[in-house]
Amino acid sequence: MSRNRSVNRWVALAFGLVLLAVGCAGDGEGGTGAETASPGPEAAETPAETPDETPAETPAAQDSGPVTFFSTQLAPVEESEKVRNTILAGFPGEVDFVGADNYGAWVDRITAEAEAGEGTIDLLGGLHGDFVSLGTERLTDVSDLMSELSDRGFSEDYVELANLGTDTPYYIPWMQATYIVVANKQALEHLPDGADVEALTYEQYAEWAANIFDATGQAKVGFPAGEDGLLPRFFQGYLLPAFTGGVVTTFGESDAAWEWMRGIWEHTHPQSVGFGFMQDPLLSEEVWVAWDHVARLKNALEQRPDDFVAVPAPAGPEGRAFMPVVAGLAIPATAPSPQGAQDLIAYMAELETQATTLREVGFFPVVEGDLPEDLSAGIQLEADAVRMQTEAEDALPSLLPIGLGDAGGDFNKIFADTFTRIILNGEEIGPVLERQAEALQALMEETGASCWQPDPPSDGPCQVG
Amino acid sequence: MSGESSARMRTILLHAGAVAMALWILVPIYFITAAAFSTQEAVFGYPKPLVPQISTGTLEFFLGASGVLPSFRRSVVVAFVTLGLAVAIGTPAGYALARFRFRGSDTFRLLIVSTRAFPIVILSIPLAVTFIRFGIDDSSFGLALMHTALALPFTVLVTSSVFAGISEELEEAAMTLGCNRLTAFRKVVLPLALPGLAAAAIFTWIISWNEVFAASILTLRNRTLPAQVLAALTQSPLPFQFAGGFVLLAPALVVIFVIRKYLFSLWGRVSR
Numbered sequence A: 001m002s003r004n005r006s007v008n009r010w011v012a013l014a015f016g017l018v019l020l021a022v023g024c025a026g027d028g029e030g031g032t033g034a035e036t037a038s039p040g041p042e043a044a045e046t047p048a049e050t051p052d053e054t055p056a057e058t059p060a061a062q063d064s065g066p067v068t069f070f071s072t073q074l075a076p077v078e079e080s081e082k083v084r085n086t087i088l089a090g091f092p093g094e095v096d097f098v099g100a101d102n103y104g105a106w107v108d109r110i111t112a113e114a115e116a117g118e119g120t121i122d123l124l125g126g127l128h129g130d131f132v133s134l135g136t137e138r139l140t141d142v143s144d145l146m147s148e149l150s151d152r153g154f155s156e157d158y159v160e161l162a163n164l165g166t167d168t169p170y171y172i173p174w175m176q177a178t179y180i181v182v183a184n185k186q187a188l189e190h191l192p193d194g195a196d197v198e199a200l201t202y203e204q205y206a207e208w209a210a211n212i213f214d215a216t217g218q219a220k221v222g223f224p225a226g227e228d229g230l231l232p233r234f235f236q237g238y239l240l241p242a243f244t245g246g247v248v249t250t251f252g253e254s255d256a257a258w259e260w261m262r263g264i265w266e267h268t269h270p271q272s273v274g275f276g277f278m279q280d281p282l283l284s285e286e287v288w289v290a291w292d293h294v295a296r297l298k299n300a301l302e303q304r305p306d307d308f309v310a311v312p313a314p315a316g317p318e319g320r321a322f323m324p325v326v327a328g329l330a331i332p333a334t335a336p337s338p339q340g341a342q343d344l345i346a347y348m349a350e351l352e353t354q355a356t357t358l359r360e361v362g363f364f365p366v367v368e369g370d371l372p373e374d375l376s377a378g379i380q381l382e383a384d385a386v387r388m389q390t391e392a393e394d395a396l397p398s399l400l401p402i403g404l405g406d407a408g409g410d411f412n413k414i415f416a417d418t419f420t421r422i423i424l425n426g427e428e429i430g431p432v433l434e435r436q437a438e439a440l441q442a443l444m445e446e447t448g449a450s451c452w453q454p455d456p457p458s459d460g461p462c463q464v465g
Numbered sequence B: 001m002s003g004e005s006s007a008r009m010r011t012i013l014l015h016a017g018a019v020a021m022a023l024w025i026l027v028p029i030y031f032i033t034a035a036a037f038s039t040q041e042a043v044f045g046y047p048k049p050l051v052p053q054i055s056t057g058t059l060e061f062f063l064g065a066s067g068v069l070p071s072f073r074r075s076v077v078v079a080f081v082t083l084g085l086a087v088a089i090g091t092p093a094g095y096a097l098a099r100f101r102f103r104g105s106d107t108f109r110l111l112i113v114s115t116r117a118f119p120i121v122i123l124s125i126p127l128a129v130t131f132i133r134f135g136i137d138d139s140s141f142g143l144a145l146m147h148t149a150l151a152l153p154f155t156v157l158v159t160s161s162v163f164a165g166i167s168e169e170l171e172e173a174a175m176t177l178g179c180n181r182l183t184a185f186r187k188v189v190l191p192l193a194l195p196g197l198a199a200a201a202i203f204t205w206i207i208s209w210n211e212v213f214a215a216s217i218l219t220l221r222n223r224t225l226p227a228q229v230l231a232a233l234t235q236s237p238l239p240f241q242f243a244g245g246f247v248l249l250a251p252a253l254v255v256i257f258v259i260r261k262y263l264f265s266l267w268g269r270v271s272r
Helices: A002-037 A041-049 A059-063 A077-087 A103-116 A128-134 A143-148 A156-161 A185-190 A202-216 A231-244 A255-265 A270-274 A279-283 A298-303 A338-348 A351-361 A377-391 A405-424 A429-447 B002-036 B040-044 B057-064 B068-099 B105-114 B120-134 B140-164 B168-176 B181-210 B213-218 B225-233 B238-270
Strands: A067-071 A095-099 A123-127 A172-177 A179-184 A289-293 A308-311 A320-322 A325-330 A395-397
Touching: A067 A103, A067 A338, A077 A095, A077 A351, A077 B057, A077 B225, A077 B238, A095 B225, A103 A123, A103 A128, A103 B120, A103 B213, A123 A128, A123 A338, A128 A325, A128 A405, A143 A338, A156 A172, A179 A185, A179 A231, A179 A377, A185 A202, A185 A308, A202 A231, A202 A255, A202 A289, A231 A255, A231 A289, A231 A320, A231 A405, A255 A405, A255 A429, A279 A289, A279 A298, A298 A308, A298 A377, A308 A377, A320 A377, A325 A338, A338 A351, A351 A377, A377 A395, A405 A429, B002 B238, B040 B057, B040 B238, B057 B068, B057 B238, B068 B105, B068 B140, B068 B181, B068 B225, B105 B140, B120 B140, B120 B213, B140 B181, B140 B213, B168 B181, B181 B225, B181 B238, B213 B225, B225 B238
Parallel strands: A067 A095, A067 A123, A320 A395
Antiparallel strands: A123 A325, A172 A325, A179 A289, A179 A308
16 A cells, blocks of 8 residues: 555656656757857857947958857866957957867867868867868968968068968967966075076076975976876977977987986976976965966966066076967868958957957967056066066077978877886986987978978978987 | 674674765765865865855856856756657667567667767767758757767666566556557556656756767857866866866756655666
């Protein structure tokens, strides 16, 4: 009897739930239709802010609906909100800014649209390396736009990079960044005698790490050696050129650089192999001194500008090597509204938009003009460090690889593997370098890439030294 | 005397085990919740106070960010459409597997399970291409179709074991008393099976709610909550990751809490 009653109760409850489910599903489907019909709330917000502003100026952007802007850069929630609400606020058309959490998601979507022969995305934002791996056949030739914008004063190197190894440009430079060092002020008292924190050498940097370790008993220097970290760029753009003056041509002579790395690793935070973005361990004070990409240090500087200093990367025997990185804007071959995308690119390349970009998200302008002066304390620290690094007497710019095509990932892997074998596995430096030099040479032959700065120019494939 | 003390010992061990298991689940949930309701500075602070200073700043920023609330709504819609489709298609299939012996029924069963053997990662680009060509990409309905395909093996196998647990004699008895197969199903089998079916349906709902991979590749501007969280938070600072984690966790907890009785009934049947 009681079993019967309990069964009845089950049945009643279940019926209730199913009814609820059916009812809601009905509502839901109605909602779906409404959502697909209108472009969504993000787009709805944008025109509300700029209702009557110059609709006549760019009729194309107005006519063709919202421009869908898909970007690997500025995807984190705070940055993308700033893009939508501030940076894009002055653009007369509607823009749907969509962030991709990683390169894989970005490239998969673009590939799918290319293969289907029709797409939703009008504008792509990505690092130079993202476009290199994507390849030119999925992108539109933007030479007309590039010559239209030639008065903006893009650096020649960046225009050359935008060709992606061909004769015509496939993206327009958007913004640039680099890597610097950020230190907690508590670490400053442990600096080696006579060291200037704004002009450190690699030797002093290693000594600093050792001093902190001796004084606190903790390894408080950190590197972004995790899966999401950018450590290979440290070897390509900083350590190796600073010690040897080159990257590819001097790879075989980089023993001293790797010896240095092995030395500092003893006083490096053991969690480094898990670190992706150094701002988090800096804020939690697990780490006091860290090298990373400015965008990955920005939150620490923004949140506690009084507790941190931002300084140039150290210098080696050959100079203060540093790597400028550039992000670009490209139009996919399947863009439904290429004119809207072109208008948006032109808007993004205006000096005022570029200044807003620096103020809001800490990426630097690629066009000619003075930096804005009303920067927040954190961004100002970052800007000063970048300026010191670029204008240092011993500055040694070390460019992103040019001409590797879609083998940019393999290039990074060679450096990551060298690090793993020498530092993490403790293998002997000489034999490892010999093996990795062979791999590097094979990559150069395969891609036919000639040497790029700081290696001296070469006829034919760059020769590994 | 010794029997009594060993019984007590067993009780203590049992309770200790239960407490340990509960803590295993609750401590991370507590930390996520506490961090989600802390100020950004407090998230990095150490040592942490047991009762944090409550601040909803990060959570409000995350919920107020463009696309988060619509994606929340979309997730609910997709999950309910998936539930409806999966139950409508899966229940008849489950009934057939439980009641009828037909040629190839074992192969059919294997085939259903094998759809889950394909890693969806390798299917991602062809899937997206197909969806774009059919014009159903970036829509809640299209995604619900995909989620239905992912949930069906589960629905079919569970409903078939639910039906298998209901005695066939009852159905035959109903048929001798004037029912045909359809009315016997409606009047006798269905009421008995409903709790199990409801549990299977709600589990389908949760499968869809949690699914992120297909959602990421098949939507662009109309993302579901997990896809939105992944896109917006993978590279975001820790405080926002905690806020996003809490927003994902809370509804699932509420659903599980509401349906826990049905889940137990489902497990009871399956293990029979």
